[in-house]
Structures are given as structure tokens and as C-alpha cells.
Amino acid sequence: MTEAAQAGRPLRVAVAGTGSFGRNHLRVYSEMADQGVTLAAAIEPNAERAAEVAAKYGIPVFGSVDEALVADLKLDAASVAVPTVFHHAVASQLLSAGIDCLVEKPLAAKLVEADDLIAIAERHGRILQPGHLExxxxxxxxxxxxxxxxxxxxxxxxxxxxxxxxxxxxxxxxxxxxxxxxxxxxxxxxxxxxxxxxxxxxxxxxxxxxxxxxxxxxxxxxxxxxxxxxxxxxxxxxxxxxxxxxxxxxxxxxxxxxxxxxxxxxxxxxxxxxxxxxxxxxxxxxxxxxxxxEPLRLELEAFVQAVRSRQQPRVTARQGREALALAxxxxxxxxxxxxxxxxxxxxx
Ligand SMILES: NC(=O)c1ccc[n+]([C@@H]2O[C@H](COP(=O)([O-])OP(=O)(O)OC[C@H]3O[C@@H](n4cnc5c(N)ncnc54)[C@H](O)[C@@H]3O)[C@@H](O)[C@H]2O)c1
CATH class of the missing domain: 3.30.360.10 (Dihydrodipicolinate Reductase; domain 2)
Incomplete structure (x- = not known):
């Protein structure tokens, strides 16, 4: 069990990347308070978008993963919705810091990056779910x-x-x-x-x-x-x-x-x-x-469930890797x- 599940406190989640799709993750998490989910922060380097998100959700928005980690937000989990070419850089930092990740599809831009994310998640005992919402x-x-x-x-x-x-x-x-x-x-x-x-x-x-x-x-x-x-x-x-x-x-x-x-x-x-x-x-x-x-809502509920239960998510990182390998x-x-x-x- 995660510390949050053991302590019975809400899961603290963040969204990295608040562009056209990250905004949907923000909306859905913000609607999951009744399921013990707290939208705690966002990470967004674009200052205009960051200000908009901070105002809309009343959460701190950091310009980089480094800044968010320094702030010691006690995050349990995060959605990574940055451009695909940055999935590996952002998710590897979050996973290494002990944060479970749902990484938007495709899991990464390259196979070696996908393999590395899977290895980091395994090494740190983290949940890694690819965002295959269909x-x-x-x-x-x-x-x-x-x-x-x-x-x-x-x-x-x-x-x-x-x-x-x-x-x-x-x-x-x-x-x-x-x-x-x-x-x-x-x-x-x-x-x-x-x-x-x-x-x-x-x-x-x-x-x-x-x-x-x-x-x-x-x-x-x-x-x-x-x-x-x-x-x-x-x-x-x-x-x-x-x-x-x-x-x-x-x-x-x-x-x-x-x-x-x-x-x-x-x-x-x-x-x-x-x-x-x-x-x-x-x-x-x-x-x-x-x-x-809504598929995204069902996907994020399944992710939260995997984070709480520490069970493999229904769509696994290895399946994300297989789809990437075929692509x-x-x-x-x-x-x-x-x-x-x-x-x-x-x-x-
Ligand atoms: N599941 C789906 O149906 C679906 C649909 C659309 C997009 N996506 C995926 O979502 C991801 C984002 O796509 P999008 O269309 O929202 O892109 P976008 O360009 O609209 O948004 C990306 C955001 O990430 C921010 N960003 C860039 N580098 C960052 C970093 N290092 N840390 C934090 N934020 C950073 C950008 O400033 C931007 O606001 C992609 O991987 C894409 O494949 C999934």
C-alpha cells in the first residue's frame, strides 16, 4: 500500500504538461475529490498557461519537475502530458522521486526510453501506466x-x-x-x-x-x-x-x-x-x-486504483512498450x- 492509502489520507496528484490534453487530466482529477483524490499541483513551463491553471484550480504551478520536487509537495502520483519527445525526461524524474506515473500515449518516443522507464519504475517499485485511453x-x-x-x-x-x-x-x-x-x-x-x-x-x-x-x-x-x-x-x-x-x-x-x-x-x-x-x-x-x-475518467480511476492497491494497472507499461514497438x-x-x-x- 502507498503511504497515502495506509494513512487513509487523500492521494495527492499532479499534472505535468497542461496543454490541450493535460487540461483534461486537470479537469478529471479536480472532479475526483469524492474518491479521495486531491489535485495538488501542476508543472508547466509556459508562463501564460501556468498562470491560467493556477487561477482556475487554485494550485501551485511549477515551471519544471525540479522546482516541483524541491517544493516537497508529498505527491503520490502524476499524469505526464508533455509532448511525447519529453515523456522520458519528465517521467524518469518523477518515478525516480517515488511518484507513480500515468504517461500519456505513446509511452515514449523511442524503445530504449520506454525500456528505461519500465526499469526505473521496477527499481523504485512504482506504478507506470501508459495513457492508452481507448x-x-x-x-x-x-x-x-x-x-x-x-x-x-x-x-x-x-x-x-x-x-x-x-x-x-x-x-x-x-x-x-x-x-x-x-x-x-x-x-x-x-x-x-x-x-x-x-x-x-x-x-x-x-x-x-x-x-x-x-x-x-x-x-x-x-x-x-x-x-x-x-x-x-x-x-x-x-x-x-x-x-x-x-x-x-x-x-x-x-x-x-x-x-x-x-x-x-x-x-x-x-x-x-x-x-x-x-x-x-x-x-x-x-x-x-x-x-x-468518459474514457479518460475511467482510465484515471483505474490508475488511482492501481496506485492505491499497488496492483499492475489494467493496461500495463509492457503493453505500452509493445504498441510503441509496433509503431x-x-x-x-x-x-x-x-x-x-x-x-x-x-x-x-
Ligand atoms: N490520450 C489521448 O487521446 C491524447 C490526446 C491528445 C494528446 N495526447 C498526448 O498528450 C501529450 C501532450 O499532447 P498535447 O496535445 O496536450 O500537447 P500540447 O503541446 O498542447 O501540450 C503540452 C504541454 O506540455 C508543456 N511542456 C513541455 N515541456 C514540458 C516539461 N518538461 N514539463 C512540463 N510541461 C512541459 C508545454 O508547455 C505544453 O503546455 C502527448 O504525449 C500526446 O500524445 C493524448
Whole structure:
């Protein structure tokens, strides 16, 4: 048990990085007082943002981790929501100071950094959770519990361009969410990766299409774009006699089941030529009940629970490392493709 849990006092948490996503961590922690969570501080080098956060939440905001540690705030835990390239620098300091960390996705920018964070967390007996919040999306949780044997995935994550997260490409920025979910659902080692990616508006890859084949024979296609004209967050997969469509944003699920007695001829006679719609004999459409809940809130509640219980978080640092390893292999394959296609000058 942590000292806080033993003493029955509230957990004291901080947020490092209060930019566009760190602000959500601040909001959610500030709403968790009834769960014994005290938002105790923030770390933010941008003076304007720091002043805004200090005024809004009435907490001290420090310009660096060093300054926060010197202040001896008796912190139990922290969210690290700084740009990905700084995850390792910030989280390694916090973990070494005995503070449990939830590090936003991706766990780090490089594999050696992820390995180092895992080693530091182990050495100091700290909880280290990667911020793969889609695993806490109630629609994903519902289907993870119900999955049979998915053999084919199609993931689409498209965003309208905003000048944020440009320290990394679209694979580490957006696709990493789907890589993590599909790795958990497919539950098989990766056999082969093929990938194409192009920089469109930034100097890094902004749109990518990837095919991953797993040892089990399962295949997953991923498309991620941060230069789209629409926002899409969808995962669809086929398993024997079943098609599942998850809309992450709407947090809903559609399941179409092909019943044992399905007969193509009778389905055609009943009007399937006009499409496989609800009501056709042999096909069952259902919308499984999905519990309400904001994924970030559920993720931070699970983190707080891991901090209190000292149990491994539901999404582990090693799973964060696996998603990162796949993302980096995709980057490698995108570079190889660009080379083959004579596009390498475009992807510098
Ligand atoms: N889980 C999700 O769905 C999700 C969504 C968006 C972003 N993110 C992740 O959150 C992280 C931050 O992304 P963002 O879009 O909020 O970026 P951002 O640029 O809007 O914010 C980052 C903030 O960190 C601050 N910062 C920089 N160096 C720092 C340091 N050493 N210590 C403390 N603060 C520091 C910056 O001043 C800035 O305010 C990234 O890792 C990103 O991948 C996750």
C-alpha cells in the first residue's frame, strides 16, 4: 500500500504538461475529490498557461519537475502530458522521486526510453501506466469481454488538421490507439508489417495506411490521418459468423451475427439484393448495452486504483512498450516503402 492509502489520507496528484490534453487530466482529477483524490499541483513551463491553471484550480504551478520536487509537495502520483519527445525526461524524474506515473500515449518516443522507464519504475517499485485511453472506452471494454476470434480488422482514425503533436508523426500521434486495441484483441505476435505514409502538411508523416499480419493469421488494416476533412474513430472486425463495428467517438457497437441456419438463397429471396439489412432471415443485428462513462475518467480511476492497491494497472507499461514497438516498426516500413517508391526526399 502507498503511504497515502495506509494513512487513509487523500492521494495527492499532479499534472505535468497542461496543454490541450493535460487540461483534461486537470479537469478529471479536480472532479475526483469524492474518491479521495486531491489535485495538488501542476508543472508547466509556459508562463501564460501556468498562470491560467493556477487561477482556475487554485494550485501551485511549477515551471519544471525540479522546482516541483524541491517544493516537497508529498505527491503520490502524476499524469505526464508533455509532448511525447519529453515523456522520458519528465517521467524518469518523477518515478525516480517515488511518484507513480500515468504517461500519456505513446509511452515514449523511442524503445530504449520506454525500456528505461519500465526499469526505473521496477527499481523504485512504482506504478507506470501508459495513457492508452481507448482501452477504457466503454464500447471497447464491452467487446473485449465478448470477443471470440477476430480474424480481420479495419481501423480508421481520421482527424482534421490542427497544429498540435507535430513532434511526432501520425502513427505515434493517432494510430497508436488502434495499434494498442488491436494488439489486445488479436492476442498474437506480429508476423509482418507493410506500410505507406506521406507527409502532407507537416514535415512528418500525416497520413498512413498499414497492414499487419499476426502469427495467428489474423490481419489488420489501419488508416490514420491528421489531414482529413472529417473526424472518424472506427474499428470494425470480422470473426467467425460475426461482424462487429465499434464507433469509439459515439461509444456504441453494432454486432451482426450470421445464424447457424443462415441460407443465402432464402436471404436473397427475402430481399438481400437490396443489402443485408435488419430483418433478413438468418441474420441478427444487435447493439450491445454499453455502460456510460468518459474514457479518460475511467482510465484515471483505474490508475488511482492501481496506485492505491499497488496492483499492475489494467493496461500495463509492457503493453505500452509493445504498441510503441509496433509503431516504430511501421515507421521503419514506411521509410523502406518511401525509398522503394523514390519518395524518401518527401519524408525527411
Ligand atoms: N490520450 C489521448 O487521446 C491524447 C490526446 C491528445 C494528446 N495526447 C498526448 O498528450 C501529450 C501532450 O499532447 P498535447 O496535445 O496536450 O500537447 P500540447 O503541446 O498542447 O501540450 C503540452 C504541454 O506540455 C508543456 N511542456 C513541455 N515541456 C514540458 C516539461 N518538461 N514539463 C512540463 N510541461 C512541459 C508545454 O508547455 C505544453 O503546455 C502527448 O504525449 C500526446 O500524445 C493524448
Amino acid at each position: 482501452r477504457f472506452n466503454p464500447a471497447v471494454v464491452t467487446m473485449e469481454a465478448a470477443k471470440k476470434k477476430p480474424m480481420f480488422f479495419e481501423a480508421h482514425r481520421l482527424s482534421i488538421f490542427t497544429p498540435r503533436a507535430l513532434d511526432v508523426d501520425v502513427v505515434l500521434d493517432l494510430m497508436i490507439h488502434d495499434l494498442d486495441v488491436v494488439l489486445a484483441f488479436a492476442a498474437s505476435p506480429v508476423r509482418e508489417v507493410r506500410a505507406v505514409g506521406l507527409p502532407i502538411l507537416s514535415s512528418k508523416v500525416d497520413i498512413a495506411n498499414v497492414r499487419v499480419e499476426f502469427e495467428s493469421g489474423c490481419v489488420a488494416n489501419f488508416t490514420a490521418s491528421r489531414v482529413s476533412t472529417e473526424r472518424v474513430r472506427k474499428l470494425r472486425y470480422f470473426e467467425p459468423r460475426q461482424y462487429v463495428s465499434i464507433d469509439y467517438a459515439r461509444r456504441d457497437v453494432l454486432v451482426i451475427q450470421v445464424d447457424e441456419g443462415f441460407n443465402l438463397e432464402s436471404a436473397m429471396a427475402a430481399g438481400a439484393a437490396g443489402g443485408f439489412q435488419e430483418g433478413l432471415p438468418g441474420l441478427s443485428f444487435s447493439k450491445p448495452a454499453v455502460a456510460p462513462g 516504430l516498426e511501421i515507421q521503419h516500413q514506411m521509410e523502406a516503402h518511401a525509398e522503394r517508391a523514390g519518395l524518401s526526399a518527401l519524408t525527411q
